[in-house]
Amino acid sequence: MTTNSSLIKTTCPRDCYDGCGILVDQEDGKVIKVKGNPEHPSNRGALCPKCAIGYNGVWLDETTRLLYPLKRIGPKGSGKFKRISWDLAIKEIAEQLTNTARQYGPDRIYHTHYTGTCSVIAGSFPSRFFTHLGATEVDPDTVCNAAGHTALNYVFGDSVTGFDPRTAKDSACIMVWGANPSHCGPHVNQNWLYSQSAKVIVIDPVRTETAAAADLHLQLRPGTDAALAYSIAHVIQCEGLVDSTYVSAHVKGYAEVLPLIKACTPQWGERATGVPAALIEAAARSYAKGPSLLWLGQGLQRQPQGGNVFRACAMLPALTGNIGKPGTGFYYLNNTLAIAERVGTAPIYRKPEPQSQPNTVSQMDMPSLLQDSSAIRFFLVWNCNPLASNPDQTSTRKGLAREDLFTVVIDCFMTDTAEYADIVLPAASFLEFDDLCASYFYLTVAAQVKCQEPLGESLPNQEIFRKLAKAMDLDDPALYEDDHAILGSTLKAAGIMDAWPDFAERGWAHISVEPLILWSEGEFPTPSGKIELASERAEADGHPRLPQPRIDSAPAPGKLRLLSPADKWLMNSSFGNDPRIQKQLGPALVVIHPETAGAFNIRDGDRVRLSNELGELDLTAKLSDAITPGALLSYKSRWLKTEPRAANVNILQAPTKTDMGESSSAHGTEVTISKIP
Ligand SMILES: Nc1nc2c(c(=O)[nH]1)N[C@H]1C(S)=C(S)[C@@H](COP(=O)(O)OP(=O)(O)OC[C@H]3O[C@@H](n4cnc5c(=O)[nH]c(N)nc54)[C@H](O)[C@@H]3O)O[C@H]1N2
Ligand SMILES: Nc1nc2c(c(=O)[nH]1)N[C@H]1C(S)=C(S)[C@@H](COP(=O)(O)OP(=O)(O)OC[C@H]3O[C@@H](n4cnc5c(=O)[nH]c(N)nc54)[C@H](O)[C@@H]3O)O[C@H]1N2
Numbered sequence: 168m169t170t171n172s173s174l175i176k177t178t179c180p181r182d183c184y185d186g187c188g189i190l191v192d193q194e195d196g197k198v199i200k201v202k203g204n205p206e207h208p209s210n211r212g213a214l215c216p217k218c219a220i221g222y223n224g225v226w227l228d229e230t231t232r233l234l235y236p237l238k239r240i241g242p243k244g245s246g247k248f249k250r251i252s253w254d255l256a257i258k259e260i261a262e263q264l265t266n267t268a269r270q271y272g273p274d275r276i277y278h279t280h281y282t283g284t285c286s287v288i289a290g291s292f293p294s295r296f297f298t299h300l301g302a303t304e305v306d307p308d309t310v311c312n313a314a315g316h317t318a319l320n321y322v323f324g325d326s327v328t329g330f331d332p333r334t335a336k337d338s339a340c341i342m343v344w345g346a347n348p349s350h351c352g353p354h355v356n357q358n359w360l361y362s363q364s365a366k367v368i369v370i371d372p373v374r375t376e377t378a379a380a381a382d383l384h385l386q387l388r389p390g391t392d393a394a395l396a397y398s399i400a401h402v403i404q405c406e407g408l409v410d411s412t413y414v415s416a417h418v419k420g421y422a423e424v425l426p427l428i429k430a431c432t433p434q435w436g437e438r439a440t441g442v443p444a445a446l447i448e449a450a451a452r453s454y455a456k457g458p459s460l461l462w463l464g465q466g467l468q469r470q471p472q473g474g475n476v477f478r479a480c481a482m483l484p485a486l487t488g489n490i491g492k493p494g495t496g497f498y499y500l501n502n503t504l505a506i507a508e509r510v511g512t513a514p515i516y517r518k519p520e521p522q523s524q525p526n527t528v529s530q531m532d533m534p535s536l537l538q539d540s541s542a543i544r545f546f547l548v549w550n551c552n553p554l555a556s557n558p559d560q561t562s563t564r565k566g567l568a569r570e571d572l573f574t575v576v577i578d579c580f581m582t583d584t585a586e587y588a589d590i591v592l593p594a595a596s597f598l599e600f601d602d603l604c605a606s607y608f609y610l611t612v613a614a615q616v617k618c619q620e621p622l623g624e625s626l627p628n629q630e631i632f633r634k635l636a637k638a639m640d641l642d643d644p645a646l647y648e649d650d651h652a653i654l655g656s657t658l659k660a661a662g663i664m665d666a667w668p669d670f671a672e673r674g675w676a677h678i679s680v681e682p683l684i685l686w687s688e689g690e691f692p693t694p695s696g697k698i699e700l701a702s703e704r705a706e707a708d709g710h711p712r713l714p715q716p717r718i719d720s721a722p723a724p725g726k727l728r729l730l731s732p733a734d735k736w737l738m739n740s741s742f743g744n745d746p747r748i749q750k751q752l753g754p755a756l757v758v759i760h761p762e763t764a765g766a767f768n769i770r771d772g773d774r775v776r777l778s779n780e781l782g783e784l785d786l787t788a789k790l791s792d793a794i795t796p797g798a799l800l801s802y803k804s805r806w807l808k809t810e811p812r813a814a815n816v817n818i819l820q821a822p823t824k825t826d827m828g829e830s831s832s833a834h835g836t837e838v839t840i841s842k843i844p
């Protein structure tokens with residue numbers, strides 16, 4: 168017998184800084200092996216350990232993947248379903264949508280989504296459908312990074328035009344503030360951050376692998392970043408390191424902020440943050456001397472005053488002129504397609520205008536809204552797993568269990584959330600349809616190429632919404648736009664002139680040949696055209712005019728601050744259902760500083776209980792000085808089904824909104840800890 172084998176080039180579309188290039192061995196139309204592409208500049212042949220396991224494990228496993236539409240036949244959450252046809256599933260969902268809109272109004276239809284896949288079409292096409300209906304969108308970024316976006320928009324008028332990572336060849340210093348690429352972008356960590364000659368400064372309450380390898384690690388107490396930024400600014404000002412030419416031409420509000428800066432000595436900073444004054448001084452000097460890059464992590468703004476923290480940190484490139492020149496700039500999240508349009512490498516391309524702006528609510532309001540029959544009648548979940556990932560798990564579960572809520576979940580797997588659905592629809596995986604990936608770190612666009620037919624009867628997200636639009640007889644042509652038409656126009660928008668098949672063959676492309684030096688013109692899309700340290704827009708929105716050098720109040724006596732950042736072995740909750748990943752994860756841990764543990768009489772390996780007003784969680788204690796004293800660390804996003812008491816760390820997370828952007832303050836969670844006898 169002869170086999171027909173080939174090697175296909177594609178791209179990982181997970182919510183990850185890396186944007187890895189993948190090679191797929193295919194035989195007789197079936198994926199045999201998923202591996203890293205040695206030619207890809209991001210991962211240079213390697214796949215991260217989680218994807219090496221997951222993509223060759225559950226993602227290909229027909230006994231684990233969802234293969235057919237399912238209809239609930241047991242109580243919500245019982246996981247009892249029967250197989251139904253696509254026709255029946257689509258008909259029932261269309262009827263429910265029509266009836267909900269008629270009886271309660273279209274805004275009682277809610278949909279929630281995020282970055283389950285970040286590919287362009289599968290990540291955005293369904294929103295056209297909901298906007299057309301006038302449904303309510305649960306604002307996706309409010310579970311992740313909205314505070315940072317809001318803050319940077321006040322300061323720079325833009326939050327998604329960072330630096331081009333290629334400019335790092337000209338940097339003398341890279342400051343990584345509240346990001347952990349050793350977990351969240353392992354190849355960026357190895358092949359970008361630590362393959363430059365630049366000095367690396369990491370600011371994190373945890374000695375992550377990224378921090379451990381740094382030239383300087385400022386291990387501050389969580390929630391004290393604004394004070395640290397001000398103390399660094401103080402040293403810069405005191406030692407004559409302010410770039411006054413840059414400031415007078417491009418910065419608004421320096422004179423106003425100066426008295427605050429003058430008050431924040433490094434000695435004051437040491438008391439406020441726990442970072443030795445000498446380290447604050449050393450970091451300030453290296454950063455100011457430059458050329459320097461500043462990477463503001465998403466973890467950094469996931470705290471109660473995350474917006475203020477971001478505004479304070481954003482003073483540093485402004486004061487030192489570390490922006491707009493080779494080797495300089497700030498970075499949060501790059502919107503590569505928007506940058507292509509902005510710098511004019513792309514022809515002007517207009518996306519179909521939505522007929523109206525969607526109504527939105529914050530993810531932080533969902534635990535209570537979900538329980539309110541008058542607010543939500545129909546709930547469609549796609550590209551996310553809110554029961555595992557969102558705050559206040561107990562309320563979220565209660566809301567999903569409501570008998571008068573019609574819930575549809577579209578996923579590749581039977582997640583904890585999907586078990587509460589009335590109808591579950593099977594999504595095709597990234598290996599099963601063509602799409603494009605725009606990296607949010609490197610300024611690249613890459614091809615996601617179909618490597619096999621979708622497993623079972625699964626379908627790409629976009630195809631499911633074309634079916635629904637048709638069943639409801641909706642007349643907007645944008646709801647039916649063909650994938651290859653979208654691929655063509657998106658490539659053009661990125662300034663890439665290849666037609667799809669040629670681009671799929673090529674694999675990826677930068678949006679410019681040479682590294683872009685962003686903001687070199689010194690014009691910012693703020694009202695003044697300058698970087699606004701003092702912001703009237705912030706003031707009009709009820710915030711202070713200036714960033715404030717304040718810190719969070721210490722937890723109440725007996726309470727500790729719990730950080731719950733990203734796990735090395737998971738991608739949010741994705742991969743948590745793979746048995747080989749579960750083996751790597753082991754039992755859920757909480758990391759505690761030996762001094763703190765001593766005060767609670769806790770020893771390494773003890774079973775401990777974390778509790779607060781929302782719930783309790785039993786974990787195994789791991790003693791380590793990798794976490795700052797007085798704080799706790801437990802990684803996010805385990806599947807609930809795999810845990811002894813069907814809960815993960817989000818049972819303890821309050822849906823408290825950040826100061827800006829109504830976003831998640833996951834790392835501001837407070838708990839008590841006790842040994843389980
Ligand atoms: N405690 C705590 N909680 C947190 C955070 C934290 O720091 N601490 N971080 C928050 C952050 S930053 C985020 S972004 C959220 C993320 O939380 P979620 O958005 O819920 O991310 P996942 O849990 O990975 O869920 C993505 C789902 O999409 C599915 N999927 C993959 N591909 C496709 C596809 O093509 N189509 C469809 N329909 N589905 C697909 C996957 O199988 C998976 O079930 O979690 C937040 N939760
Ligand atoms: N392996 C893996 N990779 C992922 C993900 C995953 O779940 N697993 N998730 C993806 C997603 S959705 C996102 S948003 C990104 C997130 O990527 P990152 O931006 O790296 O975010 P986090 O992992 O939440 O947190 C980063 C760091 O912030 C620190 N931190 C917490 N509180 C504070 C504080 O008060 N001050 C300072 N300075 N630091 C603090 C934490 O200790 C942590 O080391 O990663 C993506 N990549």
Ligand code: SF4
Nearest residue numbers: 179183185186187215
């Ligand atoms: S999750 Fe990130 S590191 Fe892993 S393969 Fe995908 S892009 Fe690469």
Ligand SMILES: [Mo]
Nearest residue numbers: 182311312465
């Ligand atoms: Mo995220």
